[in-house]
Amino acid sequence: MGLTETLRFALRGVTANKLRSALTMLGILIGVAAVILLVAVGNGSAKAISDRIEALGTNTLTVTSTSRGSGGLTLAAADALTDPVLAPDIVSVSPIASTATTITYAGTDYDINQFVGTQASWFTAANSPVRTGAAFTAEDDRQGRRVVVIGQTVAEELFAGEDPVGKQVTVGGALFTVTGVLAEKSSTGFQDANDTAVAPLNAVREVLTGYGPLGSILVAAADPSRVDAVESQISTVLDQRLPAATPGTAAYRIQNAAQLLETQTQTAATFTTLLGAVAAISLLVGGIGITNIMLVTVTERTREIGIRKALGARRRTVLTQFLTEATLLSVIGGALGVAAALIGARFSIVGVQPVIVPSSIALALGVSVAIGLFFGGLPAARAARLRPIDALRYE
């Protein structure tokens, strides 16, 4: 029998029970769409992370403490970095203490993710300019004034339709005056970069975090090419100030944007693999659905198989017919799944704009064809092996 003949027979088999075929295809559709879409989401968030880190600037370094509790980064250590002799390539140093807290305005509470306490130099170093109003000044910090610059999301949540500048909000039982709103930033993965507020370090330590160790220190180098030099200069200064708790280890860690990018990308890749694996499981379940339905089909059509064999159908002909039928189910389901994924990728999912990986389409389609052949194989082989008399007698 020719190819068109086989396809026609298979198509007739598939359309004979439309609802059942449609549901079986749905299983494959969901599996394929999930693989493509979730990989695209993982890929999209990795892309967003790298975009953001590149936007942060390649001339900054972040110093974090390796030890929890006592002996972390101190303000004195941060101040020591501002040293034109030992560290000539450092332009600015911004100590950071941040915490999650609740911010209240006119009876409205808002849980803020990152309430950052830092110094005035942070706005330039972190590449976070103020859009409306003004940033706080070094003087504000020295005086411990309670002023705050809020992110876009916070402004929208607390001041719907109002101009936040000049308003007073309550944070940790103290009143802070809003002096400005940050320019909007592109978001990274699941974390909203605009869900933030920045206040002078002294005020934040007094009201919220206390005078313990700093969370991190953001250091800006004079030039991206001087980043390596700055790194060694930081080490020179901090090694004196922050002796390691145990010999051979450092009490702090310095990361520059490139390293940050690398670790973040690795995390994103792990994340993508995980998502893909979960989606692959749903594809497998869809495949088992095909086996199930083909087994039912073969059982249901045992008599028909008997008739066909009595009319001279060869074993291979029967095998081909049922295999083609199963493959048709999976291929149509797979193609619809690709279409669904392409449509779904136009929308942002949990804050991430999915970026389709072309190879994932080829992979998902290939796997769906393989599933049709593999999972349809068992029922098809069973059908082909039937002796005509047994098939005909089957009730």
Added chain:
Amino acid sequence: MTALGTHGRPVLDVRALTKVYGEGEAVVRALRGITLTVDTGDYVAIMGSSGSGKSTLMNILGCLDSPSDGHYLLDGVDVSRLSDRQLALVRNRLIGFVFQAFNLIPRTTALANVELPLAYAGVRPAQRRRRAMAALELVGLADRADHQPNQLSGGQQQRVAVARALVTEPALVLADEPTGNLDSRSTDDILTVFDQLNAAGRTIILITHEPEVGARARRLIRLFDGQVRSDTRQDTPAGPGLPGRHSAVPRSGGWA
């Protein structure tokens, strides 16, 4: 048992055929040594009560089942030595099988049903269609070619099945109680088709337990307990359908 016919070499030669089902206590001997030859162009009716082994014999003759012992030569070829693939070829080319339960493929038009054996034989679509239409015309159902089985009466379905059995021009047409599920009028239609086929030179073997059906064959074999009890030649086949017996091709719609 020697060949009674004078129509040339035997198309079917069965020697000491036995068939045993089950094992031990539950053993059933369906056939206990059947020996029988049928010549080309003969018209044989096999009769017997239920349990006499006639259906078992028919399934073996149709290569749907295999005997436990004995030889079955079809057109001079020992069927037991054939591979699965060759058996499919034999069923396709040499045998046309008509079932009691019609056994048309559901949701498939009469024409497509008749075309099926040709499709398995690898005949090209255009030629297939032409031959299938000719076969349907022969059984008087050319005007029902596009109907699906559930749109046809029992008699019409069986005529489609007969058309399907003869479309490959097989050496042997086997019919297992072809009229068992039909009323007398449809029975007559089918038997008329068989008469005409036989007149055109086809070898026909049918199973029946209706004496008036058996009476139209040229040779009547009676089975009892898996053995041949009698084998008689009937010179003047009885029955009302004789006028059509020697006409070559019936007019379509003549018996609808």
